Amino acid sequence: MAAITVEHLSHVYSQGTPFEKTAVDDVSLTIEEGEFVGVIGHTGSGKSTLIQHFNGLLKPTSGRILVEDRDMWADPKKIREFRFKVGLVFQYPEYQLFEETVAKDIAFGPSNMGLSPEEVQMRVQQAAQFVGLRADKLEKSPFELSGGQKRRVAIAGVMAMNPKVLILDEPTAGLDPRGRDKVLGEIKQYHKTQGNTVLLVSHSMEDIARYADRVLVMNKGKVAMFDTTENVFARSEELAAMGLAVPQVSRICRGLAARGLNIDPNCYTIEQAKQQLLALRAGKGADQNA
Amino acid sequence: MLKDITIGQYFPGNSVIHRMDPRMKIVLSIAYIVMLFMAKGFSGLAVGVVFLAICYGVSHIPVSLILKSLKPVVPIILFTAVLNMFFVEGDPLFQWAFITITKQGLSTAALMSVRIVCLIAGTSLLTYTTSPIVLTDGIERLLSPLKKLHLPVHELAMMMTIALRFIPTLIEETDKIMSAQKARGADLESGGLVQRAKALVPILIPLFISAFRRADDLALAMECRCYRGGEGRTRMKQLKLTSRDIVGAIIVALTIVAIILLNIFFPLAIA
Ligand SMILES: Nc1ncnc2c1ncn2[C@@H]1O[C@H](COP(=O)(O)OP(=O)(O)OP(=O)(O)O)[C@@H](O)[C@H]1O
Ligand SMILES: [Mg+2]
Numbered sequence: 001m002a003a004i005t006v007e008h009l010s011h012v013y014s015q016g017t018p019f020e021k022t023a024v025d026d027v028s029l030t031i032e033e034g035e036f037v038g039v040i041g042h043t044g045s046g047k048s049t050l051i052q053h054f055n056g057l058l059k060p061t062s063g064r065i066l067v068e069d070r071d072m073w074a075d076p077k078k079i080r081e082f083r084f085k086v087g088l089v090f091q092y093p094e095y096q097l098f099e100e101t102v103a104k105d106i107a108f109g110p111s112n113m114g115l116s117p118e119e120v121q122m123r124v125q126q127a128a129q130f131v132g133l134r135a136d137k138l139e140k141s142p143f144e145l146s147g148g149q150k151r152r153v154a155i156a157g158v159m160a161m162n163p164k165v166l167i168l169d170e171p172t173a174g175l176d177p178r179g180r181d182k183v184l185g186e187i188k189q190y191h192k193t194q195g196n197t198v199l200l201v202s203h204s205m206e207d208i209a210r211y212a213d214r215v216l217v218m219n220k221g222k223v224a225m226f227d228t229t230e231n232v233f234a235r236s237e238e239l240a241a242m243g244l245a246v247p248q249v250s251r252i253c254r255g256l257a258a259r260g261l262n263i264d265p266n267c268y269t270i271e272q273a274k275q276q277l278l279a280l281r282a283g284k285g286a287d288q289n290a
Numbered sequence: 291m292l293k294d295i296t297i298g299q300y301f302p303g304n305s306v307i308h309r310m311d312p313r314m315k316i317v318l319s320i321a322y323i324v325m326l327f328m329a330k331g332f333s334g335l336a337v338g339v340v341f342l343a344i345c346y347g348v349s350h351i352p353v354s355l356i357l358k359s360l361k362p363v364v365p366i367i368l369f370t371a372v373l374n375m376f377f378v379e380g381d382p383l384f385q386w387a388f389i390t391i392t393k394q395g396l397s398t399a400a401l402m403s404v405r406i407v408c409l410i411a412g413t414s415l416l417t418y419t420t421s422p423i424v425l426t427d428g429i430e431r432l433l434s435p436l437k438k439l440h441l442p443v444h445e446l447a448m449m450m451t452i453a454l455r456f457i458p459t460l461i462e463e464t465d466k467i468m469s470a471q472k473a474r475g476a477d478l479e480s481g482g483l484v485q486r487a488k489a490l491v492p493i494l495i496p497l498f499i500s501a502f503r504r505a506d507d508l509a510l511a512m513e514c515r516c517y518r519g520g521e522g523r524t525r526m527k528q529l530k531l532t533s534r535d536i537v538g539a540i541i542v543a544l545t546i547v548a549i550i551l552l553n554i555f556f557p558l559a560i561a
Contacts (some may be wrong), residue, residue, distance in 0.1 A: 113475055143499070161474065
């Protein structure tokens with residue numbers, strides 16, 4: 001079953017004023033259940049606008065959105081149901097924290113779902129564990145934490161609702177490299193163990209290459225590509241024309257292949273490149289021994 | 291959406307009226323208000339209406355905007371009209387029990403209504419064609435003689451400018467926080483008064499925290515650039531009166547003269 005189906009979705013901001021702006025323009029796509037989808041695109045390409053439609057924060061100017069094959073806006077009163085099905089972590093989510101303690105803040109979402117206090121407690125523990133928050137942090141005020149820790153609390157706050165689809169809008173913006181790897185690793189771990197659908201918006205091609213199964217490329221409000229990670233990064237010229245790049249490893253592999261080395265020019269993760277180079281060296285060694 | 295609220299209701303454009311000096315526009319707006327109250331009869335008021343219609347035409351402001359700005363004052367207009375209708379003495383037109391409607395009352399009511407509509411539409415034209423920042427700049431310059439009386443004109447204007455500058459930012463921020471909490475299932479639309487007030491807590495706390503942070507940052511940034519108040523400060527954008535401002539002033543002056551003449555030759559309220 002498809003997790004999210006989008007049919008001819010358009011969104012116009014400030015319609016009918018001089019500030020009118022079409023941010024999403026006739027987009028149709030299907031996201032399958034259990035996928036890890038990377039979303040990339042130049043700034044202002046409409047990524048954030050698109051994903052805010054997936055949990056009903058924005059209402060389409062035209063078009064439809066189906067979550068689990070049900071039209072989201074069929075009954076606007078029931079829109080909250082979909083907010084629990086599709087969890088959305090905003091850009092810089094740490095600014096939404098407000099409770100006295102971290103635990104209470106994470107509990108905000110699950111409590112709104114009307115779960116029992118025991119269930120809420122369990123969800124909080126579980127979510128805190130996913131994002132690597134130790135138990136002693138749970139009773140602290142969220143405002144005493146470091147930026148990276150705040151970010152984790154905010155992500156846990158959405159994970160605790162256990163949404164079928166988890167969407168993260170640039171969850172690593174402004175984090176140091178180690179914090180970035182950790183947060184993304186935790187998200188990947190969550191995806192693996194829960195089997196949920198995950199959408200990750202990111203400006204880092206490396207991160208997308210490493211974690212995504214499929215990549216959605218947005219350009220000027222339209223879907224430019226939506227394909228497997230390998231196929232998308234194979235079209236480096238088109239990506240460059242949109243102001244995007246392929247991962248650095250891809251460029252190195254391509255350069256090596258162009259110089260006549262027997263290496264796949266379309267490899268896009270460090271892991272793949274490493275294996276290919278090792279295989280190459282092993283092959284060379286064998287040649288010399290012969 | 292929250293963002294659709296217009297503050298200062300500036301409607302960007304490039305018309306002659308948009309490009310006029312803000313000081314002149316403020317002065318002429320005041321002159322226009324005076325003009326409206328000088329007009330005693332329908333003929334004089336008609337001149338005021340036509341003048342305003344031409345101004346709106348020149349500035350390319352859509353009619354729908356004028357109607358929007360008039361909506362909130364409809365109750366006031368109705369209230370004044372009704373009061374005038376019943377309480378002005380004169381020749382009775384209609385009588386029932388203790389209610390009497392007079393000819394004079396009816397015409398005063400009509401005059402007052404037209405006057406209020408023109409008043410609102412006229413002052414709105416100022417805010418439609420002048421961005422809030424430019425407007426405060428104009429106010430500061432107009433009030434600058436009051437500095438001699440030790441009135442902190444510059445400081446007041448600066449506070450107003452900063453407040454205006456941050457209104458859109460705060461609205462955007464509120465929008466973002468509201469979205470984020472809604473995404474966590476916050477229910478802002480239903481429930482009783484107490485419940486709704488409670489639902490605001492998750493929005494107000496982050497909003498206040500970020501507002502204080504912003505204020506801190508801004509104060510620091512201003513100090514880093516050696517801001518010391520208005521003493522000896524020069525400005526990047528110099529306001530200059532140009533020929534279009536002079537022409538504007540002359541047109542308004544002529545209109546006022548026309549109204550005075552009409553007052554003299556057609557003094558009757560009922561034309
Ligand atoms: N609330 C809004 N009101 C009006 N215009 C908006 C609003 N939000 C976004 N836009 C405009 O819509 C377009 C798409 O914005 P969006 O935030 O979806 O881009 P994005 O792909 O997420 O960019 P980024 O990578 O910088 O986050 C932009 O041109 C932006 O200026
Ligand atoms: Mg964005």
